[in-house]
Amino acid sequence: MTDSKRRKLTSSGVLKTGGNTIDDLKTDLEKDKLDYSKWMELIEAVNKTTDSDKIVETYKSYLSIFKNDGDVWKKYIGFELSRGNHSEVESLFGQNLTQIYNVELWRLYIEYVRTVNDIVTGGEQAMNVVTKAFNFAIDNVGIDFLSAQPLWNDYLKFLNEWSPLTTNEIRTKTERQRNLLKRMISTPLLHLEDNWKTYLDFENDVNQSTARKYINERSPEYMKLRPFNTELIHLTSSIKYNPDKINSKRQVQLWKNWINWEKLNKMNLPSDILDKRINYVYRKSTEYLRFQPEVWYNYSVYLASKNNTDMASSIIQTGLLVNPESFSLRFNHSNQLEKIGDVELVKETWMELIDSLTAKYESETITEEHKLIIGRCVSRAYSCLMGAYKRMVGTTKARAIFSMARKFKGVTWHVFVDYAMMEYNSNDLKIALRSFELALKYFGKEFGFVDTYLDFLISQKDLANSKKAFEISLINFKDQKEYLIKIFKKFMKIEMAFGDVNSIKLLEKRFCEVLPDETPFVLASSAFEDNDNFSAVKMIDEYGIYNKHTEPDLNDNYSSSSAAGNSNQSENYDIEEETLANIRSENKGPFVVRDEVYNLLRVLPKAEYYADKPAIFDPKKAVEFFQNIEL
Known part of the structure; x- marks a missing residue:
């Protein structure tokens, strides 16, 4: 489709682009001001009009949110240049x-x-x-591994095109070219090898008789840099x-x-x-992945360190403009404000997030699953807060914040x-217990709460x-067997710690009444379970770690069902072996290469030394030798 077909005027004279009028795009952006694609459509559309004020307004609106978008800053400044507004350009x-570490923006500055x-x-x-401007640009963005090469090339081309008139100017030009090329071959860049050839x-x-001298001086540094550049x-x-x-976890990684x-x-x-x-790589990560809060958070923490x-504060605030619902950035920003003691700004920071999420929670289009997450x-x-x-x-x-939350x-x-824990840590156990009891009325059917309360x-x-x-x-979990068992197990530990023989027996009886399909053994085994899930009852009584060769009872009819039982027993042995292996691994120290082996490896020659010589060193046989050696 040609550009003339894409661009149509409505009966009212409003420019349309890609089926959307400028007003349509603005309406869409009012609903989602972070829609990058819509912003790009709008910028393209207004640039096709003759309304300079609207163009400037659009650029400013976009850049007030996407502050680190160097490409759009370049377009905006380019627009001001096109109408000769040099004071605004400067x-x-x-500002x-x-x-903004954007090489193309710096190239526009040089231009x-x-x-x-x-x-x-x-x-x-x-x-x-002009030379100072180039050096200024190189000092700031010349280390941009991904994008800086065109800037270096511009500088070199500028020097090459200089036509000196005097002998001193010729000598100055040569020295400037040489110094620039020395910097180019000592800076990691995508095209480092091409720079070396240049x-x-x-x-x-310049001079073949002195070329070897200069090249030999620079060669060691280049050869040292080259493998790092490859990495x-x-x-x-x-x-x-x-x-x-x-979201792209891979790109973040x-x-x-x-x-x-x-x-x-x-x-x-x-x-x-x-x-x-x-610092430069951190900054570039926020430009490439501006919608990933993690890169902003990590950069801010680095700056603070x-x-x-x-x-650090500025980076977090810029990150919040494009990630307003980021929990980590809000947390970081709140901590920064807390350090300076501004409680009102701390409240404002968290309430912005709360209000935004609450509006989504109350939306009619949201699913129940997302409601639970947002809640x-x-x-x-x-x-x-x-x-x-x-x-x-x-x-x-x-306490007023808790009242708001309720x-x-x-x-x-x-x-x-x-x-409750806040009150408890403030030495007010009564209020803490009242909070737990209140929560039990509302959330008594949520096992996570009950488990926390019992703890x-x-x-x-x-x-x-x-x-x-x-x-x-x-009562609350009467129809949820899985949770009932967990609650009984939890209470069994309470009785083991604080009860007596009679209370333990009563609990076992209650267990059998509430869960008639289960046996008291299930409850007993949990009483001896440690925090790492190791249970002495399971290991000895259930898995039978000392009975690895159990024979079937001769009085039983050895049938397929008993064979199935042996299969289950085999599975238990697997569980037992895994548990024992975990215990052994906890007591086993880290593997350490002994000094004798390490020193021997250091003096062994590299295999490539013998590429064109008789095979007197075979690396495969050497590996086999070390595998079989016993020290």
């Missing part, structure tokens, strides 16, 4: 150039500098200004720009791998250069537990309330 460059500083008419002064050609063209090529080969709201590689400092860089490279708290998230947000209030202004005002229709039991009562040695919760739970 203002925009000043954003060093904040602008060259436009206003013509070296033909401006002479040496213009030449120096350097070789340059030295040979970077492999690390970054699958990285892709992801402008849409698509690729960036983490790259960052971790930089932190290893294999190139043995000075600390300032190392920090610059790490370098005591760059202002930038849990809102409850957690209230708990975080309540905890922040407790730390900043005390328990009394934190009014939320989708509130979960977790808020009640968090509130708390056990920690307090509160047998009276434990028995009360136990009786209520038997």
Whole structure:
């Protein structure tokens, strides 16, 4: 379809693009201001109009949200350049150039500098200004492994096209070319090998008699850098720009791998250069994966670790613009605000998230499954706000947050537990117990809550309330056998710890009454189960670890059913062996290569040394030798 067919005017003269009018696109963006594709359609559409104010307004609206989109900043500044608004261009460059690591934006900056500083008419002064601009750009984004090569090429082309008039200028040009090429071959870039060839050609063209000297000086450094550059090529080969709201764990992991590689400092860089490279990769990850909160969070934590708290805060706030419902970014931002003691901003931060999620919870289009998830998230947000209030202004005002949370229709039991523990840690056990009891009325049929409540009562040695919760739970879970068994097992541990023989017998009797299909042995075995699920009863009584060769009873008719029983017994042996293996592994120390073996491996020659010689060293036989050796 041709562009003329795509672009149509309605009867009212409103431009249409791809079937959508500008007004349609704006309406869509009011519903979802983070729809990147719709924004791109809108920017394209308004640029086809003659309304400059509308074009500027659209760019500003987009960039107020997507602040780190260097490509769109380039388009916006390019638009201002096209209408000769140089004062606005310089203002925009000043605001954003060093904040956005986008090579194409920097190339536009160089183009602008060259436009206003013509070296033909401006002479040496213009030449120096443009050279400084190039160096400024190289210092800032020249280390961009994925994108910087065109910028380096622009700089080299600029020097190559310079036509010096005097001997001194010729010498200056040669030195500048050589210095630039030296920087190019000492900087990891996708096309490092091409840069090396360019350097070789340059030295040979300048003076063949001195070429070997200069090349020999640079060759060791290049050869040292080359394998690291190859590693970077492999690390970054699958990285892709992801402008849409698509979660990609693989892409996040690729960036983490790259960052971790930089932190290893294999190139043995000075600390300032190392920090610059790490910071750059972190920043690029937020541009490539702006809808992945993890990259923003990790970058902010890194900046904070370098005591760059202002930038850390700025990064989190920028990340929140494109990830307004991110829990991790809200948490990080709240912690930063808590440090400066601004309780109102802390509340505002969490309430923005709560209000946004609550609106989705109350939407008629949402499924019940998503309602449960959102309800849990809102409850957690209230708990975080309540905890922040407790730390900043005390328990009394934190109680008001709990009251707010209770009014939320989708509130979960977790808020009640968090509130109860807050009161308990403030030495008010009575209020804590009242909160648990209140939650039991609303969430008594949720096993997660009952389990948590019983654990708390056990920690307090509160047998009276434990028995009360136990009786209520038997009623609430009367049709859920799985949970009934778990509750009995939990209470069996309570009786084992705090009861007596009679209470244990009564519990066993009650177990058989409530669960007639089960045997008391099931309950007894759980009483001896440790936190790591090891049970002495299961290991000895049920699995029979000392009876590995049990013979069938001669008085029984050995039938297919008994054979099936032996099959089950075999399965038990497998379980037993697995359990024993786990126990052994816990007591076994880590494998360590002995010094004798390590020293021998160090002096063994590499196989490639004998590629063109008689086969006096066979690596396969060497491996077999070490496999069979006993030390």
